[in-house]
Each structure stands twice: as structure tokens, then as C-alpha cells.
Amino acid sequence: MNQTIDTATARRMAEAGTIRGVSIIGQPGGWSVMLKTGMLEKPLGGQKTDKPRTWRSLDTLTEYLRKDLSIVRIDGVDATHHSSADVHRPGRPDAAARMKRAHEAAAHDAWFRAQVDAGIKEADDPATQWISNEDAEASMEKLLTRLEAEGKGRGTN
Incomplete structure (x- = not known):
């Protein structure tokens, strides 16, 4: 029973x-x-x-x-026999670690969503200046060429 x-x-x-x-x-x-x-x-x-x-x-x-x-x-x-001494419960370090990970994940999620919202807001702004893929590639090629030249000038490859 x-x-x-x-x-x-x-x-x-x-x-x-x-x-x-x-x-x-x-x-x-x-x-x-x-x-x-x-x-x-x-x-x-x-x-x-x-x-x-x-x-x-x-x-x-x-x-x-x-x-x-x-x-x-x-x-x-x-409340005759009540005391705040925690005599029946063993410690739960795994629960504390799990809660810490959950809070970290929630904070990262909030940060990520804020970043996405900011990106969408910027993309929707009529004042945003867009760069074509060709211009971006040309700019990156110039940067890489300049960095290679600087690296050779210092004696590194």
C-alpha cells in the first residue's frame, strides 16, 4: 500500500x-x-x-x-520541526551547470536576434547604399594584393 x-x-x-x-x-x-x-x-x-x-x-x-x-x-x-538546513537534498552541480548553459544560450539567442533585426532594419532603409558583387570582389582583390605586398616587404611569404 x-x-x-x-x-x-x-x-x-x-x-x-x-x-x-x-x-x-x-x-x-x-x-x-x-x-x-x-x-x-x-x-x-x-x-x-x-x-x-x-x-x-x-x-x-x-x-x-x-x-x-x-x-x-x-x-x-x-512549523514546529521546520529548519532551513538542507538535510535531505544532495548537491546538484550538474543542475547548476545546466542552468548556466541555458542562461548563456538564451543570452546568445537574444544577441543573435538583435543582430538579425538590426541587419533587416539596415537592409530596409532606403538610404542604405548597396555594393555589387563585382565591386566587392574587386575591392577584396585589391586588399589581398596590398597585404601580400606588405608581407613580402617584411620578408614573410
């Missing part, structure tokens, strides 16, 4: 109106939720385990209850 109620079941129970009460219980490292159904009271469990789910922040927990489970009434908060 499950010791906890998973999120999907809790969502269905909330929609059916079978949850009779909700309490938030403080514990070392965070907060958990107790759901009352009839004469039974069970903790809200994690997704992949039959262990009570915990939240570090009371604000995050209440937001989760409101948005994900449509629970807006909480019978009580028991």
Missing part, C-alpha cells in the same frame, strides 16, 4: 472534491503537504518515489498547491 498520494491522484481527488483538508508541515530542510481524505491523512508524494515531497520555500509550495492542484484553502501550517 502506498504511503503517499502522487500528484496525478491528488489532482483527480481535488477535482472530485474528495480532499477534506490540507496541512503544511515543516521539517528539516523544507515543507511537506498532508492531504486529508475522509478518515485518512497521507502526505503528498514525489513523482518517482513513495516518499513525501518537500519544498524548500513555503511560497513555492503554496503556489504549487494553487496552480497545479487548484487547492486554495490550507487548514494549518505546523
Whole structure:
């Protein structure tokens, strides 16, 4: 028999109106939720385990209850055993690195989009002077010839 109620079941129970009460219980490292159904009271469990789910922040927990489970009434908060010590969670350096990469990618994406927008704006500007492909190639050929001559003058090939 499950010791906890998973999120999907809790969502269905909330929609059916079978949850009779909700309490938030403080514990070392965070907060958990107790759901009352009839004469039974069970903790809200994690997704992949039959262990009570915990939240570090009371604000995050209440937001989760409101948005994900449509629970807006909480019978009580028991902070007797709550402490902010993070005793249950191991460190996640992989998550920090993943978030850093995600932020870097988002920043690069924003920069890239700004560059594209600026290019489109410049291309659409009637005052923009266009250079033909032939003129661009001729200009590049002159530049390469000049750089080769300068390189030979310094004794390099």
C-alpha cells in the first residue's frame, strides 16, 4: 500500500472534491503537504518515489498547491520541526551547470536576434547604399594584393 498520494491522484481527488483538508508541515530542510481524505491523512508524494515531497520555500509550495492542484484553502501550517538546513537534498552541480548553459544560450539567442533585426532594419532603409558583387570582389582583390605586398616587404611569404 502506498504511503503517499502522487500528484496525478491528488489532482483527480481535488477535482472530485474528495480532499477534506490540507496541512503544511515543516521539517528539516523544507515543507511537506498532508492531504486529508475522509478518515485518512497521507502526505503528498514525489513523482518517482513513495516518499513525501518537500519544498524548500513555503511560497513555492503554496503556489504549487494553487496552480497545479487548484487547492486554495490550507487548514494549518505546523512549523514546529521546520529548519532551513538542507538535510535531505544532495548537491546538484550538474543542475547548476545546466542552468548556466541555458542562461548563456538564451543570452546568445537574444544577441543573435538583435543582430538579425538590426541587419533587416539596415537592409530596409532606403538610404542604405548597396555594393555589387563585382565591386566587392574587386575591392577584396585589391586588399589581398596590398597585404601580400606588405608581407613580402617584411620578408614573410
